[in-house]
Amino acid sequence: MIFMQEYITLLKKTVLFKNLTETEIKDFLQKTYPVIKKYKKDSFIINAGGEVTEICVLTQGKCHIIKEDLSGARNIVAEVTGGDIFAEALACAGVKRSPVAVRAVMDCSVLMLRFANLLTYEGGGKNKILNNLVTLLARKNVFLNNKIEHICKRTIREKLLSYFYERKLESGGSKFSIPFSKTDLADFLFIDRSAMSRELSNMKKEGLIDFDGSFFIINKKAGYID
Template identity: 35%
Template sequence: MTEILASELFCGIDEKAAEDIIGELGAYEREYAPGERIFSGDDKTTAAGIVISGIVCIENVDFRGNTNLIARLGRGDIFGEAFAAASVPMRVDVTAAEQSRILFVPVNGLFLSSELPLMGRMRENFIRLLAEKNVMLSAKLECISKRTVREKVMTFLSMQAARGREFDIPFDRQQMADYLCTDRSALSAELSRLKKEGIIDFRKNHFVLMDAENK
């Protein structure tokens, strides 16, 4: 139960209340092996998934087979909530990147009357998460709408640097290329140029945006 409380969906909800809410909503748990598909693009679901443990990738694959990485989620993160609430097909693939445990929470019950005192808080959390997901997707759209690989990279890194000019990103190179909708070799070449020019420094997934005086 403590793993579930890591999710923002249960923010402000204690363990006993969470157990009661989970029971009333009819939530259930599933385990997935590395590479196992949780949802496919044409699936419909009535439940949001919460990552209890492991890593889950949200991807879109176009008709040419190109992969567009939308998000990489870990413990406490939630997925599928908007599709479940809207009752529409997923339009994305959800895959376990490693051994993962997922709690599925049916969302329809959130909007029904309940005698549980903290169900209202759960509903507020759910709406806030929908808004935050919209902001996240808007940020991705801002990155991939740029014309050049350099613009995409610098937009992405600048967003990541909002919490400080030195940071780790949650992607390896292929995942970063997929997220920015570009070719991995083109991405690697641009990163090398930016490093050579003294604009950034990096080692694996650790990046630094350089100060003007450090260039």
């Protein structure tokens, strides 16, 4: 049974438990019996093809939601960091065979909540949690729609600029960081890493962008500036 203060403090900051009091969260944890599981770096939290019955809260670490094509090439669907929630759509949909896998990219700790226990829970915070779950699913849908917009661009340059412009809007300025390494960025945008590296170098030479590691600047010359 989990009701330690450290988890309550973390859960209060998540979308799923927004506007719930500590008392409501503690009652929920006591009556729905979530479990904490530990995963080593490079291990799989969810396996592709497996059944998913639990909503997962990443309490520590970082993981990638990935999908492999028929050739074995890896595509990153999304990155999950501490405090993020994942697998909620799969659990809600009652998916028998997950189309994606979730892999730990560093040691991870995950709080797992059985969706069936949420449905049968009768505590005072239930309606808030269900409303928050709808909000969470809607936000994930917007995220995936934005990603589709990026990867549907015709050229590597257009894909990169589309993604960088989204990051610019999120950061509120032309300087921003990305949560991916260059290899992971290529996997996220479904493009060849070597070709992407060449294009990034060309864009830098042309004055469209500048970058140092994961920090980027998108310039007015790129044409994606309001």
